[in-house]
Amino acid sequence: MVYVLNGPNLNMLGLRQPEIYGRDTLADVEKLCQAAAKRLGMAIVFRQSNHEGELVDWIQEARSHADGIVINAGAYTHTSVALLDALNAAEKPCVEVHLSNIHRREDFRHHSYISLAAKGMICGFGPKGYVLALEALADIV
Numbered sequence: 001m002v003y004v005l006n007g008p009n010l011n012m013l014g015l016r017q018p019e020i021y022g023r024d025t026l027a028d029v030e031k032l033c034q035a036a037a038k039r040l041g042m043a044i045v046f047r048q049s050n051h052e053g054e055l056v057d058w059i060q061e062a063r064s065h066a067d068g069i070v071i072n073a074g075a076y077t078h079t080s081v082a083l084l085d086a087l088n089a090a091e092k093p094c095v096e097v098h099l100s101n102i103h104r105r106e107d108f109r110h111h112s113y114i115s116l117a118a119k120g121m122i123c124g125f126g127p128k129g130y131v132l133a134l135e136a137l138a139d140i141v
């Protein structure tokens, strides 16, 4: 079981700012992940929350229910020591994903707390990044 967790505002995907985040909705991204998971023989739980504490709860849940975590923490990537602490405590392989190339954007997006707990990070490839993350995890879990 792999938990695919999405942070704040990712529920707006496909509805606003298509020039940055593309036209796919989060439901489209979930379908893509479900198809990739099936191909990889893996089960996934796909969730989104705008609330930092709820994401912490789900990472804690992953400690006992998941073999790995794919996370796009949205803007909490750049601010959240709480998510970093939760990921470190979960002791599960984690792959960080971003739709956009955060290094081509504003300076404040260049630093990620999540990266300190992640096996690796994929950014800039849109929804395909989630598939790449699941493929990377399939080799580890």
Ligand code: CA2
Binding pocket: 008, 009, 010, 012, 013, 014, 015, 016, 017, 021, 072, 073, 074, 075, 076, 077, 097, 098, 099, 100, 101, 102, 109
């Ligand atoms: O590129 C990514 O996946 C990000 O994690 C997306 C976050 C941003 O804060 C990170 O720096 C990079 C923002 C997610 C918000 O997504 C929206 C999508 C459509 C309309 C409005 C927001």
